[in-house]
Amino acid sequence: MDKSLALLDQAQTLVVTQAVSFGPKLLVALVILAAGFYAGRWAGKMLKRSLSRLHLEPDLELLLVRVLRILVLALFGVIALQNLGVELLPLIAGLGVAGAGVALAMQGLLSNLVAGLTIILTHPFRIGEYVSIIGVEGVVSDISLFNTVLLHADNSRVVVPNRKIVGEILHNYGHIRQLDLRAQVAYDSDHNQALATVLEVLQANPRVLAEPAPLVQITTLADSGVVIAIKPWVSVADNPQAIGEINQAVLEAFRARGIRMPFPQREVRLLGQG
The missing domain is CATH 3.30.70.100 (Alpha-Beta Plaits)
Incomplete structure (x- = not known):
């Protein structure tokens, strides 16, 4: 019984010691993450205000703003981890391996994303134009990062993955x-x-x-x-x-x-x- 109480006292002492030594670092890390969140929002607003003058596609503008927010938050996250004493090299190596596996599993989704960016940047067609591609045709009603929606003559909607569009022969009739x-x-x-x-x-x-x-x-x-x-x-x-x-x-x-x-x-x- 006395041995059990002694072990419990040792555990409590260890917890208190770790809390005293690690608690301030954890609190500072949380403050850094909160600062990173608000800094990312501020940077996103500034970028959005600058991009509005360039008249980019809404999807591309939204993507750039989100990427900037994530990068700012990731930078503050690295600072927070360093403050906690975490070794970053093994963590980066593990994230690289995990990222390769995720990229392989999401190959189709990523190819649609890249194709969507290509469509948004090169403008082979715009919303409201009549196009024909890979055996389907209709009025372009929506262009997103992953697919393009065509409105058919019978009012049905044809959803075409963007990777099926890039690299194919596209007939763009325009508005007439x-x-x-x-x-x-x-x-x-x-x-x-x-x-x-x-x-x-x-x-x-x-x-x-x-x-x-x-x-x-x-x-x-x-x-x-x-x-x-x-x-x-x-x-x-x-x-x-x-x-x-x-x-x-x-x-x-x-x-x-x-x-x-x-x-x-x-x-x-x-x-x-x-």
Whole structure:
């Protein structure tokens, strides 16, 4: 019993001794970390104020501010550890090994991050532009560090990882698109009248842009008739509606002016057996 009490007294004495010797250092370390936290916030605000003049992308601006805060806090953390008497070289070596393992496990995530920074810095497309890439297309509605969101014509959202975008062939339509429509008229029709009628239809449609000027021309001499290419420019938002409106208006205008649109025809000859 006396031995147990003696051990307990020794443990209490050791705890008190360590607390007296280590407590002030721990308190100073906590004060250093708190100072680092507020210093990081202050540095982040100053950097954000400076970056606002450069008109960078919001995601890139946010990333730079957060990186600066983390670096400032890490610097104060190193000072706090040194104050506690921690050996930094073994700690740095351990963090390096752990960091390599984490980087290997998060390889896909990191590649998306690097690709996102590349997109934000090089600006191959911007929000609101219509793009086509890797078999999908739509209006760019959001660009983040890890993925890009496209708004499809059917109002569905297509989320594309950024690593799938960088290095691929990208078709950026911008804010306007050129429609590729066709109409066919008979060979015995007045082709000049047909071309003039199509131009009138395009000029009457409010969705068709005056500039760039629409392209209307005979493009193919087909088996059943003459094919007229109809290529007006419209805004990306008006693309689906404009296709139907122009096709309907051309059909009605041709009927009203007696311009015949032929059906596919084939001439079949039966040869008698001799």
